[in-house]
Amino acid sequence: MGFMDKLKGAFGKPPAKEVAKKRLQLILKYDRAGLPPNAVEAVKEAILKALEEFPFIDTSGVNIHITESENTKGKIEIEVPVKNG
Amino acid sequence: MADKVICITSGKGGVGKSTVTANVATALAMKGYKVVAIDADIGLRNLDLVLGLENRIVYDIVHVVEGVVPPEKALVKDKRTKNLYLLPAAQTKDKSAVKPEDLVKIVEELRDKFDFIFIDSPAGIEEGFKTAVTPADTIIVVANPEMASIRDADRVVGLCEAMQKPEPKLVINRLDPKKVARGDMLDVEDVLQVLNLDLLGVVPEDKNMVSYINRGEPAVLFEESIAGKELRNIAERLLGKDVPIPRWTYSESFLDKLKKLFGSE
Numbered sequence: 001m002g003f004m005d006k007l008k009g010a011f012g013k014p015p016a017k018e019v020a021k022k023r024l025q026l027i028l029k030y031d032r033a034g035l036p037p038n039a040v041e042a043v044k045e046a047i048l049k050a051l052e053e054f055p056f057i058d059t060s061g062v063n064i065h066i067t068e069s070e071n072t073k074g075k076i077e078i079e080v081p082v083k084n085g
Numbered sequence: 086m087a088d089k090v091i092c093i094t095s096g097k098g099g100v101g102k103s104t105v106t107a108n109v110a111t112a113l114a115m116k117g118y119k120v121v122a123i124d125a126d127i128g129l130r131n132l133d134l135v136l137g138l139e140n141r142i143v144y145d146i147v148h149v150v151e152g153v154v155p156p157e158k159a160l161v162k163d164k165r166t167k168n169l170y171l172l173p174a175a176q177t178k179d180k181s182a183v184k185p186e187d188l189v190k191i192v193e194e195l196r197d198k199f200d201f202i203f204i205d206s207p208a209g210i211e212e213g214f215k216t217a218v219t220p221a222d223t224i225i226v227v228a229n230p231e232m233a234s235i236r237d238a239d240r241v242v243g244l245c246e247a248m249q250k251p252e253p254k255l256v257i258n259r260l261d262p263k264k265v266a267r268g269d270m271l272d273v274e275d276v277l278q279v280l281n282l283d284l285l286g287v288v289p290e291d292k293n294m295v296s297y298i299n300r301g302e303p304a305v306l307f308e309e310s311i312a313g314k315e316l317r318n319i320a321e322r323l324l325g326k327d328v329p330i331p332r333w334t335y336s337e338s339f340l341d342k343l344k345k346l347f348g349s350e
Contacts, residue, residue: 015268020232021275028239028279 033066033074040064043076051080058083088323090192090202092125092221094253096237098208100229101258104298105288106205107135108313111303112320114169118200121160123172123191125217126207127182130174136163137301138171147175150187156194165306170199180213185220192220201323210237210244218245224253225285230260230271235279242282255282256319261290262333273332286319288312289333 030037044064051057061081069075093106103124110122124132127147133139144159149172156172163169172191175182192202206217218224224245228238238255245253257276264270271279273287291312297304304313305320318328 017265017268017271017275020271021279024232024235024279027236031236031239032243 029066032068035066035074035076040066040076043078047078047080056083057081088223089196089200090204090221091223091225091323092204092206092218093225093227094206094214094217094241095208095227095234096210096214096241097228097234100227100234101288102208102227103132103135103205104294104304105225105227105256105258105316105319106203107132108303108305108316109320109323110201110203111136111163111166111169112305112317113201113323114163114166115305116320116324117168119168119198120201120203121170121172121195121199122203122205123188124174124205125183125188125213126205127174127213128176128179129207130176132205133161133171133173134301135298135303136169136171138163138173139301142173145173145175146191147178147182149191150183156191157198165302180207180211180216183213183216185216188216189220210240214241214244215248218248218250221250224250225256226253226282227256227258228276228280229258230265230273230276235271235276239280242280253282254285255280256285257287259290260287260333265333272334273330284330285322286315287330287333288315288319289331 027037030039044062047064048059048062051059051062058081061079063079065077067075067077093102095102106122110120114120122132122136123146124130125146126132133142138161141161141164144154146159148154149156149159160170160172163171188204195202204217204221207213226238226241228234242253255276257273260273261270265272273284277284289311291304291310293310294304294312297307297310304310305316307313315331321328
């Protein structure tokens, strides 16, 4: 590795440990919920498609995320906002 | 004592379960406690090697399960440390040879005769792991500060919870302060933020560990071993002593940084 690469490495990229921590936090969120990593995106896409036919729904504001659950491994929560006016 | 039967597990293999087991068991025996270490890794026994006892094995845990000998007769007395005994795994059978109820029975028979019973779990999360964890009052999860090990440790924690076992305590093993200082390796706080467990110890990378294992001499026997020192402290913490846990924050000198920048390292 040349001097310039080292400089770039020192100032450009975030430290490897920060990348590792972020990746682990994401991986464990899905592992704990028992979901494959792309599940939320896939569910969101399917739901957005289904919601398209309802004009009173603001599809741009649909919010979907995993949360912890008392009774099951995990829970997917979906917020579906109704359009104003 | 609530922490009498202690299972050491990890999910991922090769993170130092047997090393931690052998060293903490030795450290407690050196302090005068009567200790037995059970190798529950049937078919892949290794704890005997770390203790240097491989040539002294006559009977193993499967002989005990089959009723060939009582548990006490299968115990191998440690050659250096008084009060330390090993119940070896079988090398020829597989995990199905010892069921959870078999290990529970063996532990019950040994319980009154020992101050501490360590169970060295096999890697993985299958039946061998479940057998090793079942009799335990306390579970220690060993993890290296790296991605796969931490992910697997989290799986193990989830499985222990499903088995209604107490939440495992965490030993971080092979933390390299230099790599942490460079920002290459997860530090203690990073690991705790991700795993959120009670921390029992942080064992640093020790370049002499390979030679201790090659010689069959646990690191805790050597005053000069940096890993051995923290492994002795883990034993103290199991006894309820409040020994501060090192964070191993190594601050790189200005010269180190310059050297790195100019490529002389």
